[in-house]
Amino acid sequence: MRDIVRFIDGELEVDVRFDGNTIWLRQDEIAKIFGKDRSVITRHINKIFKDEEVDRDSNVQKMHFANSDKPVNLYSLDIVLAVGYRTNSAKAIRFRQWATKVLKDYILKGYALNQKRIKSNFEEFQQEIELLQKAIKSQNLNEIEAKGFLDIITKYSKSWILLNQFDEQRLQILKGKEAKFVLDYNEAKDEIEKLKQELILKKEATNLFGMERENSFKGILRNIYQTFGGADLLPTIEEKAANLFYYIVKDHPFVDGNKRVGAFLFVLFLSKNNYLYDSSGEIKINSNALVSLALLIAHSNPNEKDLIIKLITNLIGE
Numbered sequence: 001m002r003d004i005v006r007f008i009d010g011e012l013e014v015d016v017r018f019d020g021n022t023i024w025l026r027q028d029e030i031a032k033i034f035g036k037d038r039s040v041i042t043r044h045i046n047k048i049f050k051d052e053e054v055d056r057d058s059n060v061q062k063m064h065f066a067n068s069d070k071p072v073n074l075y076s077l078d079i080v081l082a083v084g085y086r087t088n089s090a091k092a093i094r095f096r097q098w099a100t101k102v103l104k105d106y107i108l109k110g111y112a113l114n115q116k117r118i119k120s121n122f123e124e125f126q127q128e129i130e131l132l133q134k135a136i137k138s139q140n141l142n143e144i145e146a147k148g149f150l151d152i153i154t155k156y157s158k159s160w161i162l163l164n165q166f167d168e169q170r171l172q173i174l175k176g177k178e179a180k181f182v183l184d185y186n187e188a189k190d191e192i193e194k195l196k197q198e199l200i201l202k203k204e205a206t207n208l209f210g211m212e213r214e215n216s217f218k219g220i221l222r223n224i225y226q227t228f229g230g231a232d233l234l235p236t237i238e239e240k241a242a243n244l245f246y247y248i249v250k251d252h253p254f255v256d257g258n259k260r261v262g263a264f265l266f267v268l269f270l271s272k273n274n275y276l277y278d279s280s281g282e283i284k285i286n287s288n289a290l291v292s293l294a295l296l297i298a299h300s301n302p303n304e305k306d307l308i309i310k311l312i313t314n315l316i317g318e
Helices: 027-034 038-050 077-087 089-110 115-138 143-167 185-201 216-224 237-251 258-272 287-299 302-316
Strands: 003-009 012-018 023-025 060-063 072-076
Touching: 003 089, 012 027, 023 027, 023 077, 027 038, 027 072, 027 077, 027 089, 038 077, 072 077, 077 089, 089 287, 185 216, 185 258, 216 237, 237 258, 237 287, 237 302, 258 287, 287 302
Parallel strands: none
Antiparallel strands: 003 012, 012 023, 023 072, 060 072
């Protein structure tokens, strides 16, 4: 667990563990937040796992505490909210809003916790890269070992460069690859429907998921493929994908599920353009990065649109 953040609701104060991706609480802490007996919380958690509403393995951690003879279970935000909606939906909504703000603050401020050190460390980091590269060349490494080492250095280097440029608002749209695949409206709706049915089976969505608001989504696709004077205004894969993701999350074209639909179609678009994986065969944007980007878009100021688009295009660019 990385940090302790305090949840305050009136006179109630609870210290919550936060690891950068989700929050973690003990059963007694969940009971305190929702004003229920611990036995009630235990019963609800067992029912949640029995119904397979939430995956147990990825949402439960064990941790040793002082004055405890054995490890204590910690439960993730998904479980906390699932319990909350069964016991006290009003408090669950307030807790969700608070948790979302914590995640937002982490994403925006803390690439978060060391943001103030990024600029001062950047030049030093670049010098370290140069020294490492020289060291590699002077060692008797075989081709595979050398390539692996350089790949790691390159990935970290790109991350630091992007963070520094984002912080100083110096990001530029890269010259990307031309988008060959055209995301057809009907095809996209079919894919969203398939996703919806899968999520409903997992009890992670309702019939409102992916329900379009008055052709709003169709309008977004029209903008993605808009031309002027016969030229495509967003000619590259990166630009189309970034704008597609941004507008779905930010403009709420669907009644429910805009972040998930946006992330899903973003990945689908990259995949259809054979652009989902980098040259080493690794996926460019993993699930954690997608969640972070969706939240970043959702909570960003509309005036920051161009900056967000540049960040996304640089993250997936080659």
